[in-house]
Every structure is written in structure tokens, then in C-alpha cells.
Amino acid sequence: MNDSITFSNKKIDFIIGYERYDEISTLYIRFWQENELFNIGWIAFVRGEKSEEGQSKLxxxxxxxxxxxxxxxxxxxxxxxxxxxxxxxxxMNK
Incomplete structure (x- = not known):
């Protein structure tokens, strides 16, 4: 991502990322101790909370x-x- 905003409590980060000149945005969660990053958009999608339909980045x-x-x-x-x-x-493997 070109630009991002990060909120952190030193255990987890929420990272809002967006492309400056595109309508692409996403939100990640990073777990510090495990050093793992997860895409919340995909989590919401597979958990039935978000559709595949396009939305503006905001x-x-x-x-x-x-x-x-x-x-x-x-x-x-x-x-x-x-x-x-x-x-x-x-x-993804379907």
C-alpha cells in the first residue's frame, strides 16, 4: 500500500491501507507476538459480513x-x- 494509517496498542495493530490514486483500500490486523498479518476484508467476506460488490475506498x-x-x-x-x-x-481453491 502506498499510504496507511496505523492504530496500535503494542500487542496488535490495525492498519488502514489505501492506494492514493485508486479506489483500493483494505484493513489489516497484525499480531505483534506472533508476527502475523491478516486481511480483515477477506475475513469479513468469508465470515459472511461483506459482499464481493465493489465499494468506494471510504x-x-x-x-x-x-x-x-x-x-x-x-x-x-x-x-x-x-x-x-x-x-x-x-x-480461493474452489
Whole structure:
């Protein structure tokens, strides 16, 4: 990503990334101790909380921030993110 905004509590980071001249944006969570990064957009998608339809980069980030707010306990759980990664891999291999 060309530009990003990071929110951190020294255990996890939420990274909002966007392309300056494109309508591309995403949101990641990074777990410091495990040194792992997960794409929240994909997690929301495979968990049935986000459609494949295109959105503007601001709408996409707003939707993902709402998803984090509603599912904070799950999103900040490393095992949940690992399970979601497996679901993403299964989806991509269909």
C-alpha cells in the first residue's frame, strides 16, 4: 500500500491501507507476538459480513471498521484469524 494509517496498542495493530490514486483500500490486523498479518476484508467476506460488490475506498474502510467494532473480541483473537485464513484459502481453491 502506498499510504496507511496505523492504530496500535503494542500487542496488535490495525492498519488502514489505501492506494492514493485508486479506489483500493483494505484493513489489516497484525499480531505483534506472533508476527502475523491478516486481511480483515477477506475475513469479513468469508465470515459472511461483506459482499464481493465493489465499494468506494471510504465505504469499504467504514464497513470494515463497523465490522471490527461489532466483532472486536473475535477479530482480536489470533485463533479466529487463523481459522479465517484457512477459510480464505479454501474459498480461493474452489
Amino acid at each position: 465505504d469499504n474502510i467504514t464497513h470494515l471498521l463497523d465490522y471490527i467494532e461489532k466483532n472486536y473480541a473475535e477479530i482480536t483473537n489470533f485463533q479466529f484469524c487463523q481459522e479465517s485464513r484457512k477459510m480464505i484459502e479454501d474459498f
